[in-house]
Amino acid sequence: MGVSLEKMKNPLPVTQEAFCDFVWGNREVLDEMFKEAKEAREEGIEVGVAICEEDGALFLGERSKGEKHTLHIEPCRKGNTVGDVHTHTGVGLPEPSLGDVVGSLHYGRHFNCIISEGLLWSPIVSCYHFKRTPEVKEIIRTGEEIEREYKQVGLTADVERRLEEFEKLKHDAAPKESAERACTFSKFLGEEWGRQGKSP
Numbered sequence: 317m318g319v320s321l322e323k324m325k326n327p328l329p330v331t332q333e334a335f336c337d338f339v340w341g342n343r344e345v346l347d348e349m350f351k352e353a354k355e356a357r358e359e360g361i362e363v364g365v366a367i368c369e370e371d372g373a374l375f376l377g378e379r380s381k382g383e384k385h386t387l388h389i390e391p392c393r394k395g396n397t398v399g400d401v402h403t404h405t406g407v408g409l410p411e412p413s414l415g416d417v418v419g420s421l422h423y424g425r426h427f428n429c430i431i432s433e434g435l436l437w438s439p440i441v442s443c444y445h446f447k448r449t450p451e452v453k454e455i456i457r458t459g460e461e462i463e464r465e466y467k468q469v470g471l472t473a474d475v476e477r478r479l480e481e482f483e484k485l486k487h488d489a490a491p492k493e494s495a496e497r498a499c500t501f502s503k504f505l506g507e508e509w510g511r512q513g514k515s516p
């Protein structure tokens with residue numbers, strides 16, 4: 317069996333539109349996660365869920381709850397992990413961090429939706445399609461280099477310093493070219509979710 321024509325045209329297991337439609341279809345999960353994140357806001361805790369794909373169908377993975385300022389999203393137990401939805405603490409527009417882009421692409425995940433407490437504590441969700449720009453490739457390469465060194469020589473003072481610098485860098489906002497916004501959902505001053513970007 318060869319690679320299907322469809323796969324050759326689109327090497328990703330899911331399109332940006334299909335990803336957005338799937339998340340839009342799971343708005344009650346966005347509500348639950350937003351509520352959970354809001355309750356844990358004081359401790360700076362984020363929550364998330366993986367989005368899984370098998371035979372072209374998308375489904376939710378297990379929910380993950382982070383510790384202070386770290387969130388590890390459990391990969392899907394079956395199928396491919398194609399992305400995730402997770403919260404960011406604080407108000408403002410939902411933007412991915414550089415760590416979101418680099419961490420996702422390192423594991424072959426191309427999509428993220430970020431939930432933030434927009435303005436006036438109403439949730440805003442923006443979904444992004446991550447791209448391997450030269451800048452991002454360079455950062456992934458640096459991360460892999462530090463990892464290799466750590467495995468070879470252990471946690472020397474130099475490795476520790478480089479790791480710290482790398483961790484700090486990951487909290488910065490992602491460069492715009494590496495994260496294309498695919499869709500935005502918000503509940504601004506209303507009970508109903510609204511959608512910007514293509515509707516199903």
Ligand SMILES: [Zn+2]
Nearest residue numbers: 404412413416
């Ligand atoms: Zn994030």
